[in-house]
Amino acid sequence: MSLKHAILGFLSFKPLSGYDLKKAFDNSVRHFWTANQSQIYRTLAKMTDDGLLSKEVIEREERLAMKIYHVSKEGRDELHKWLSSPLPQQNMREAFLIQIYFGGLLDDEELLALLRHELKATEEQMAIFDQIYQFSTGKTSQAEDPRAFFLSMLTLDYGIKSGQAMLDWLNNAIKEIESKNYSIRQN
Template sequence: MSLKYALLGFLNYADMTGYELKQHFDSSIQHFWNAKLSQIYPALSQMEKDGLLVMEVEYQEQRPNRKVYKITAAGRQELKRWVGTTMELQSVREAFLVQVFFMAQLDRESALGVMRHQLEQYRKRLENYHLFKKSFSEVVPAEVFKEDAVFWELTLDAGIKYGTAAVEWVEEAIEKIKGMERVKGGLEVSHDG
């Protein structure tokens, strides 16, 4: 469960409400970890019970009160412990590869259709990473965040590396599928006359 640590990580920079935390998820770590508000709110309550956070209500008129969470010393310690922990490799979960594994079920053209659609999606995602990286390089981070920004950018680089690998893999896969002997679902065309 990285959600808890992501919340601690953001609250280590500033006190925030659940709503604001969600915005940080969406604008920074969204490409490798995301969470819905319906998961964030109960998580914050639980972490408060566990003494990792304290909550203070900011009263508002005509709107729900803001519940501002603040990280405690115990929370800071738990965050620091976790970022320094070496962990087992988590297992990969890639539904698309399950699809590919059983794709011999499909005729050639349908298979190519699915692969090309995936290629388009991978390309768009990669392009977004590149745009993000560009805007990232243009903004010089404040002195206090210089150190942090190096690591933030590393996670973006990971996205670009994986994204590039994904695009290249599908491109090669498409060529291999095109080159398959036409046994099922197509004519066996002779090219020597």
């Protein structure tokens, strides 16, 4: 149900087409939620059926008509209700940890290759976060609505903090395996 509510969120800022919504996802929440095109179109159709959205059709001769979606009163109510209700506990899904858990079947070099690969990927991710951070802090949106800006930066900060925890964990794991120590370092 998160996709539905994220769509309501974006459309509550400004009515958009399916295509624009896809860009909105990619440009602003990709670091914690992705949505693909086919999913977005399908969900928009369903939400329109359910009365959460209304569809404004803009005819363009010789081409498929463009559809701009607007949030209805029910949509706004539904969004506010969802935003203000705590979510049920989400189960963590870390496929990478399955590889570690069954890593007894690998030798040290294979294990280290996995961990180093993950380290590199995490470092790259962190570099991207930093870039977004730098870029965002020099924007007008900050002055326009400091509170909303703060909240969007919080989601980025979450990515940075959890990425840092991942880096610490990886570096420790690599060190212990390299030294063949096989013990968890206590902090």
